[in-house]
Amino acid sequence: MNIFEKKEVAQEYDSYYTTEQGEEVDALEKQAIQDLINPIIPGKLLEIGCGTGHWTSFFSQQGFQVTATDISEAMLQQIRAKSLPNVKLLTADVLQLPFPDDHFDQVAVITALEFCGDIPQAISEIKRVLKPEGWLIAGCLNADSTLGKIKNQDPVYKHADFMTQSILKKQLSKIGKPTITESVYLSPDLKLLDQRNSQPTIAGVFMAAVVQKEKQCTSQSK
Structure with a gap:
């Protein structure tokens, strides 16, 4: 079941970002992504799992x-x-993207792989359409984080397949050599610790990553 097909979930999706902690988390996640994409020249970008457009707006503002x-x-x-x-805007399934091989300069997928139902197939399709x-x-959301450990108590996150950083690295390595950073550190009672704890001893909830498709990779390789 795709939990995001529910109208009430879609309508309430953006409400978290209007809360004080939601605004802080949003800023931290976007800074983590911004730091990684600074060297990337904006081009033709495919966003997978755009949802309500929260990140779509960000990428558009960056010139993509x-x-x-x-x-x-x-x-x-x-x-x-x-x-x-x-x-x-286009209705599309990441497991069977309606685009030709080697079509996009960039692909973005923000907290969507977890909900696709088949992460290896999604990575294969992303690799195929990426130049x-x-x-x-x-x-991506971190299985080792505070949120990851209690995700099954949440009506939305219980439908997601969180990854550890090592598993994410393994998946992204099918495309190239990934760079992964973590942010959004939460206490056991889900209070934000970023900028309050200079050396967190727990895993960050949000894993930001970039990986460049290796030139020798062909669209047929999986």
């Missing part, structure tokens, strides 16, 4: 030409209402 996709019509209804500039030397930009 965004084709934003999601499998959930309920989520796409939310993003359509925002009328984001320089963004094309040689193109970049995958990813944000």
Whole structure:
């Protein structure tokens, strides 16, 4: 079941980012991604699992030409209402992307791999549509984090397949040599620790990653 097909989930999705902690978490996640994409020249970018357009807006503002996709019509209804500039919207499934090989300069997938149902197949499709030397930009939720350990208590996250950093690295290494950083450190009672604890001894909830598709990789390799 795709939990994001539910209209009530889609309608409430953005509400977290209006809370004080939600705004802080959003800033931390975006800074983590920003730090990694600074060397990347914005080009034709495919966003997978665009949801309500929270990250779509970010990538558009960074100068990327965004084709934003999601499998959930309920989520796409939310993003359509925002009328984001320089963004094309399309219903698409990451497990079977409707694009030719070597088509995009960049692919972005932010907290969407966890919900796709088949992460290896998703990585294979991303690799296929990404140009040689193109970049995958990813944000994933960490199974080793405080949130990861209690995710089954959450009505949305219980449907997700969180990855550890080592598993994420293994998946991304099918494309190239990934760089992965962590942020958003939460205490056992889910209070934000970033900038309050200079050397966290726990895993960050959010893993930001980039990986460049190796030039010798062909679209047929898996």
